[in-house]
Structure formats: structure tokens, C-alpha cells
Amino acid sequence: MSQVKIGVLLVNLGTPEAPTAKAVRKYLAEFLWDRRVVDVPRPIWWLILNGIILRFRPGRVAKGYQSIWTEDGSPLMAISKRQQRALQDALDQQGLDIPVELAMTYGEPSMETAGRNLRQKGVEKMLVLPLYPQFSASTTGAVFDRLAKGLKRCPHLPEMRFVNEYHQHPLYIQALTNSVKEYWKEHGKGDKLMMSFHGIPQRYADNGDPYPRQCKATADALAHALDLKENEYLCTFQSRFGREEWVKPYTDHTLEDWGKSGVKRVDIISPAFSADCLETLEELEEENRENFLEAGGKEYHYIPCLNDRSDHIEMMSELVKTHICNW
Template sequence: MTAPSRPPFGVLLVNLGTPEAPTAKAVRNYLAEFLWDKRVVDVPRPLWWLILHGIILRFRPGRVAKGYASIWTDDGSPLMAISKKQQQALKQQLAAAYGQDIPVALAMTYGQPTMEQAGRELRQAGVENMLVLPLYPQFSSSTTAAVYDRLASGLKACPHLPQTRWVNEYHQHPGYIQALANSVKEYWAEHGQGDKLLMSFHGIPQRYEDRGDPYPSQCRATAKALAAALQLNDDQWYCAFQSRFGREEWVKPYTDFTLKEWGGAGVQRVDVISPAFSADCLETLEELEEENRENFIEAGGHQYHYIPCLNDRDDHIQMMVDLVKEHTKGWD
């Protein structure tokens, strides 16, 4: 009997992670792992341990859990539910493109499923060549590089390492920009177009950019490319950064300050999109859609429209297929 053929390669999809439940305990466990990563917070460990365990993990989980509870669905965490849909859709599209099963595993940098679990899944499927696809369009040391660290740590106990390739970023990939543009055009066709389009990206501390992190410049390049695809004038769009944490200066301009300023300046309607996120999550569904809506309306604005992330849109999945094809040449 002929042994089943090995797949030419497998794909490891990676996103940030999410608590397992919208409870203070689950959020505390998640934040303890996430915020202890030096890629995320680079404060010296002894001092940071005291701050993290003495202050943050005592008071913050309860507040964050309320935010998660406000967006939790019957399928659980939106980020996890959407990531699983992306995994299955990509697997189906790759099977159609290659005429055979291409294993696609899902892992989170923090929480479940772990890198080790995903790695065992790919290994059991006979994968010898692995493409790692972090679902971060723009590279940052605090996200993409953290995936590299976590995967390397997980592979330490592996007696047989796969050939590995990486998708470091895709911030100006034509398929990515087109999918973003399509999502905005479709939203405008149904709901009309606002006075301004705010492209809000997750922020990082300013000192990260000062020491060479390319993330902010890649975000600005994405925003400019999207504006060009939508044929917007300079006064019709703006790039800003959200989700500050702590007291130090982060990359500017700030999303919340911008919306308050616009509301007070007489901007009637603003449309908001967050191109840095491949799946809707706490930072989009709670922070952008709820908190920043209040910032804009309370400052005097009238209409606030949030345009969802690309999630499992067909054109988003097709962009992933294109990335896989581009980065696995020679493996097929």
C-alpha cells in the first residue's frame, strides 16, 4: 500500500490572543502573560514585576473584563471566532488553488491555542515546510517579532525543525489595500460617505519608533495607499493612533484627541476604520466603536460610523492565498 503523500507545506496563522472568558480571572491570566513579554513592555523586570503584580493585575482585569463582556458573542471572543473562520476559509481556498489539502493551523502569541499545539497539529499532518503568517499587516517588534520569539521558544523542545519562512508584513500589498478599499466603498454605498475618514492604528510608545521600529511609518504608508485607492483629497482622511497604555508619550496623533477636536470643530460625520487589525476585537468593537463614539458625539459631532475589519471577507482571504503563493515558491 502506498503511503499518503506529504503536503508540500503548511501554514501557521498567528494572531495576538484573547482571554478565554469575559471574567476578571480569565483576563488576569491573559494580561499576566501578555504584559510580561519584553517585546510588549520593556521596563526592567524587577521593577515591572512589582508594577504588574502589585498594581495592574490587581485593578485592571475587572475593568477590562467589562469591556470584553460588552462584545462577547455566542461563539465566544470575536477575535477567536473570526480567526477560526479565517483559518477554515484559507484552508478551503488553498485546497482549491493547489488541488490538495494544505494544512492550516491557528495559534495565538498569548493564550490558547498555543504555538506548541499548532506545531504538533502541523507535524501530525506531515508538514516539513512551514510558512508563518502573522496577521499583522504592519511589522512591529511588539507584535510580529513577538511571534518569532514565541515560536522559537516553542521549537526548542522539537527534535525535528521544519523549514520555515515568514511573512514579515504586507502593509502595502495590492490585495490588502484593495480589500480595505472595497470594504470602505461597500460601506459608503450602503450608508453614505462621511465628512472625514479616520484611519486609526494601534499605537506604540514613541521611543519604540525612535529606536527603529518601522511600524508607525508602515501605518502611515498604508493610510496613504488606502486614501489613494479611494481617491480622497488630503482634507478627507487622517491617520491616527489609539490604545495608549501608561503615562509615557506614544506615537501621535492620538485617535481620541483627534475625534474630540473634530467634534468641537463642527465635523458632522466621521467614518472610522482600523487597518492594523485583521479581525475585530476589543480594541475595535469596544474602544473604537463605543468609547471613541462617545468622545466624538460628546464633543459636538453628530454621526459616527465604524467600518468593520476585513475579518473573513472573500477578498481578505484571497489576499492571504496570494501571500501564501508568493512566499512558498519552490515548495509546491
């Protein structure tokens, strides 16, 4: 009897197809309409989204994308494709016949396209690996919803397993530790290490989303591995949207406070992102650099995401092998 074939579906958030207002508007319309992302009642939110946000925000966001766009397109898409190829190579080198496909929760490549590709390769069991180390309903939960929606029209449902999170996986913490130590070896060490995670509304956390707790656990584990004292690092949250209170402390406010209080050099890393994107390359590396320097800081160093580092790919490979064990 032949063995049933297993495949891997890597999933990230998504990105506009071009750094233009039109492409950004299309992307934001899908992203911000997701109830997992914004849970405002639909009639009210439809008016706000279509009457205000999609009229004015796409132009501003497009300028941000233009500042980071590369010859290979969106950094998040280019890096995600490299991760897919590197993970495929790693599994191949270990003699594992496990196809790896890439999908985005919003935009292309879609879940349907990736799923069809896996099916054409004979896959009947699918491991879904969202590239979010910390679980949030607004990210990992949205992957599950989008996958379920795509499967509604599927005539042959694959057997599935789903990786919820890996926020304290030893190889994930080790890869983060390696990246920081390598950066410090080349550039020296700052007065503070800020670990900035994408934020969520405080209301989501109050309702039971474990994301802030898992972010803090990741930050503490990394600090322990780096042998940092309590006053040498801080877990903060970035990328607020709207007027309601989000999880604190805020990255931008903290950087301003540090600059005013005499902190000379800050090193900043964003462990929630598996690939550099708008929120890291434009918001963290550019906008928040200005916030810190204008407040009195002297040096600001952004440490890149894990991207397609070999130790990051090794961690993904181990996740795959662990989750398909005895399957």
C-alpha cells in the same frame, strides 16, 4: 521522491478564554510580561504588573469583553477560526495540499499545539503568517520570539519561512478599499475618514521600529485608492497604555478636536487589525463614539475589519502562494 509537505501557521495576538476578571488576569499576565510588549526592567515591572495592574485592571477590562462577547465566544477567536477555515478551503479549491493551523501568541491555541497538529499531518516546511499587516517588534516580533521559544523542545525542527508584513500588498489595499466603498454605498460618506491604528510608544519608533511609517504608507495607499483629498482623511493611533508618550496623533484626542471644530460625520476604520476585537468593537465603536458625539459631532460610523471577507481570504491565499514559490 515524494514532495516535502508545506503547512501554514496563522498567528494572531490572543484573547482571554472568558469575559471574567480571572481569565483576563491570566491573559494579561502573559501578554504584559513579554519584553516585546513592555521593555521596562524586569524587577521594576514585576512590582508594577503584579502589585498594581493585575490587581485593578482585569475587572475593568473584563467589563469591556462582556460588552462584545458572542455566543461563539471572543470575537477575535471566532473570526480567526473562520479565517483559518476559509483559507484552508481556498487552498483546497486550488488543488494545494497545504494544511492551515491557527495559533495565538498568548493563550490558546498555543504555538506548540498548532505545531504538533501540522507535524501530525506530515508537514516539514512551515510558512508562518502573522495576521499583522504592518510590522512591529511588539506584535510580529513577538510572534517570532514565541515561536522560537516553542521550538526549543522540538526534536525535529521544520524548515520555515516568515511573512514579516504586507502593509502595501495590492490585494490588501484592494480589500480595504472594497470594504470602505461598500460601506459608503450603503450608509453614505462622512466628512472625514479616520484610519486608526493600534499605537506603540514613541520610544519604540525612535529606536527603529518601522510600524508608524508602515501605517502611514497603508493609510496613504488606501486614501489614494479611494481618491481622497489630503484634508479628507487622517492616520491616527489608539490604545495607549501607561504614561509615556506614544506615537501621535492620538485617535481619541483627534476625534474630540474634530467634534469641537464642527466636523459632523466621521467614518472610522482600523486597518492594523485583521479581525475585530476588544480594541475595535469596544474602544473604537463604543468609547470613541462617545468622545466624538460628546464633543459636538453628529454621526459616527465604524467600518468593520476585513475579518473573513472573501477578498481578505484571497489576499491571504496569494501571500501563501507567493511565499512558498520555488520552496
